[in-house]
Amino acid sequence: MEAKACIDSLTVKNSHVLPPDTNSHGTLFGGRLMAHIDDVAAIAAVRHCRKPVVTASTDSVDFLAPVFEGDTICLEAFVTWSHNTSMEVFVKAITENLLTGERKVCTTAFLSMVAVDEDNQPSPVPAVYPESEEEKWLHNSAPKRREHRNERRQESKELARMFGTSLPWKP
Template sequence: MAFRNVMALLYFSGMGNNDDPWYNKKKAIKEGEHLEAKPCVNSLTVRNSHVLPPDTNSHGTLFGGRLMAYIDDVGAIAAARHARMPVVTASIDSVDFLTPVKEGNTICLEAYVTWTHRTSMEVFVKAVTENLLTGDREVCTTAFLTMVAIDDDGKPTEVPPVYPESKEEKWLHEGASSRAEYRNNRRKDSKELANKFGADFPWDPTTNQKA
């Protein structure tokens, strides 16, 4: 993981030359060229992993936090694959752990972009656990992530539109605008809550006096 992050930093630090496809994509955006729509399947990202003892809790099941890290990872790859730009995570919708993922089983995550809005992308992630001995498979988690494409200055930048083809993709695409509206309202509420409580140290005796 550390090696991959170092390599990513080295790669991104080299951005800005004419041989870099991401540089050329950004140049096209700045020059006002039309961004061609891409199918959802173009961003499809799949990850398979064994669930090993270091990944599990005292119950012998996968740590929820580890699964969330997997979700964020495949979601970011799918978004970058669609945008061909660096991306950051703007939000992750509520994650429901539907069934435990047991040690010795595998977990397979599938992610793809379902919808875009100028600089942001909705990414759907589905996680399936499989018992390799019996072949039993169950969906253990689903999640929606919002990823934002950024330029060299860390500012949001335009992404190509996306269009669905399969029945699943169409169903997800049709409900995306409603989910986006819900997220925007939730984000406003989160900002209001953050402003209300502030960033003071909890042990500061003056904090309660300000309330």
């Protein structure tokens, strides 16, 4: 499998923030933004591996600035790193006030996507290589994020085992 550049998976999505997208504060619902993030990350991952993908984890979503009704939201995503069957995808969201032109990075996120075959089993993905300084920074710091992701996953498995499926107040 031939390695691919980060830029080859670049995906950009723009949306207008309308009243049904907002909460009682007039700002975009965090869950709505997270849905946009997952969508754009999946498209970037498929562009990289040219296979169906599933979301393995949302490693981080950091809301840095509010997104108001009437603004637009522009999401940019690309694959920063890959390992066997998984890909790390970086997503940056920018809000723009269309009337003033003011733009702010409102959210950053890292997601892990896994390529799957026709039996929904993990499938190998191409390596990825960075070209720009920003891509190199993300690529070089990805193994540390992977280590944290794996530690967090083990903790989640322990929580699932500990709490199980019963309600906490049931004897």
